[in-house]
Amino acid sequence: MIYIEYKFTIHPLQPGRDILLAELGELPFESFEDYSNGLLAYIDESEDKADLLEDIHILKSEEFKVSYEKTKIEQVNWNEEWEKNFHPIHIDTRCTIRAPFHPKTDSEIDIIIEPKMSFGTGHHATTYQISELLLEENCEEKRVLDMGCGTGVLGILADIRGAKSVDYIDIDPWCVENTEENLERNSCKGNVILGGAEKIEKEYDLILANINRNILLADMVSYASHLVSGGVIYFSGFYEEDLKLIQEEALKNGLAFIKNQVKENWVAAKFTKN
Incomplete structure (x- = not known):
C-alpha cells in the first residue's frame, strides 16, 4: 500500500490539535502522530479524495490557524x-x-x-x-x-x-x-x-x-x-x-x-x- 501523510501545523497548538484529531477521526485516516507544531495523519492513497477535508470545521475557524502539506509515503524495504x-x-x-x-x-x-x-x-x-x-x-x-x-x-x-x-x-x-x-x-x-x-x-x-x-x-x-x-x-x-x-x-x-x-x-x- 501507498500512504499519504498530512502534516498539519496548528496555532494555537492546544486545544487545536485535540479538536483537529477528533474531526479527522471521523474520516478514514489510519493513524496519527503528534509533533511539536501540530499533527501528522496517515491515509491510504485510495481514500485520499479531493474533498476529503471539506467538512473539517477547524480549517475554516477564525480562532485557529491551521495549514497542511501532503507527502506520498512510498513503500520502503x-x-x-x-x-x-x-x-x-x-x-x-x-x-x-x-x-x-x-x-x-x-x-x-x-x-x-x-x-x-x-x-x-x-x-x-x-x-x-x-x-x-x-x-x-x-x-x-x-x-x-x-x-x-x-x-x-x-x-x-x-x-x-x-x-x-x-x-x-x-x-x-x-x-x-x-x-x-x-x-x-x-x-x-x-x-x-x-x-x-x-x-x-x-x-x-x-x-x-x-x-x-x-x-x-x-x-x-x-x-x-x-x-x-x-x-x-x-x-x-x-x-x-x-x-x-x-x-x-x-x-x-x-x-x-x-x-x-x-x-x-x-x-x-x-x-x-x-
Missing part, C-alpha cells in the same frame, strides 16, 4: 530499515520476539518475526500489549482469528500457546505473504486469507483485532457474529480517548467489557460475548 534499528522485544520475561539475525534466547516462547512491508514486530504499544494479554489468556484448543494480522505475530503467539487452529486475515497482500513466511519460520500452521471482514466465515473462540478505531467500529458487527458465546475478543489500535466509543459499539453487539490497559496512550481492551 522494511527488512533493511528493521535491521538498522531492531532489537529483540521481551514480554513479561516469558516471551521474546526477535529477528532471524538475533541469537536464540532462553525465553519460554521464542518467536522469529521478519517484516516484509507489514506492521507488527512487538515494538508498537498495541502489538506489545495484546502479546502481553495473550500470555494471560488460555489459548489451549481455541479456534483463533488474527484479524488485520500484519506479520502474523499475534496469531503465532496464540498458536505456540496451544491454539487448536489459527486463521489470519489482512487486506494487504504484503501482509499475507509476510505472515505465511513467518508461520514457516516458527513452524506454525494456519490459514492466511487476503481481504477484510467480509472474509470471516467461521466461528471463533478467540479473536485478535489490532487495527484502528474506524475499522473496528465499522466491522464490529461481523466480529461479534463470528465469536462464540463465552468467547473472548481483544481490540487494539486506538487511543485512550476512543475507548468509550469502542465500548458503546461493543455493547450494541452483545460484547461485555472486561478490562483494558494503556501504553503510550494506546489501548488494548478485552471483551467477552454474552
Whole structure:
C-alpha cells in the first residue's frame, strides 16, 4: 500500500490539535502522530479524495490557524530499515520476539518475526500489549482469528500457546505473504486469507483485532457474529480517548467489557460475548 501523510501545523497548538484529531477521526485516516507544531495523519492513497477535508470545521475557524502539506509515503524495504534499528522485544520475561539475525534466547516462547512491508514486530504499544494479554489468556484448543494480522505475530503467539487452529486475515497482500513466511519460520500452521471482514466465515473462540478505531467500529458487527458465546475478543489500535466509543459499539453487539490497559496512550481492551 501507498500512504499519504498530512502534516498539519496548528496555532494555537492546544486545544487545536485535540479538536483537529477528533474531526479527522471521523474520516478514514489510519493513524496519527503528534509533533511539536501540530499533527501528522496517515491515509491510504485510495481514500485520499479531493474533498476529503471539506467538512473539517477547524480549517475554516477564525480562532485557529491551521495549514497542511501532503507527502506520498512510498513503500520502503522494511527488512533493511528493521535491521538498522531492531532489537529483540521481551514480554513479561516469558516471551521474546526477535529477528532471524538475533541469537536464540532462553525465553519460554521464542518467536522469529521478519517484516516484509507489514506492521507488527512487538515494538508498537498495541502489538506489545495484546502479546502481553495473550500470555494471560488460555489459548489451549481455541479456534483463533488474527484479524488485520500484519506479520502474523499475534496469531503465532496464540498458536505456540496451544491454539487448536489459527486463521489470519489482512487486506494487504504484503501482509499475507509476510505472515505465511513467518508461520514457516516458527513452524506454525494456519490459514492466511487476503481481504477484510467480509472474509470471516467461521466461528471463533478467540479473536485478535489490532487495527484502528474506524475499522473496528465499522466491522464490529461481523466480529461479534463470528465469536462464540463465552468467547473472548481483544481490540487494539486506538487511543485512550476512543475507548468509550469502542465500548458503546461493543455493547450494541452483545460484547461485555472486561478490562483494558494503556501504553503510550494506546489501548488494548478485552471483551467477552454474552
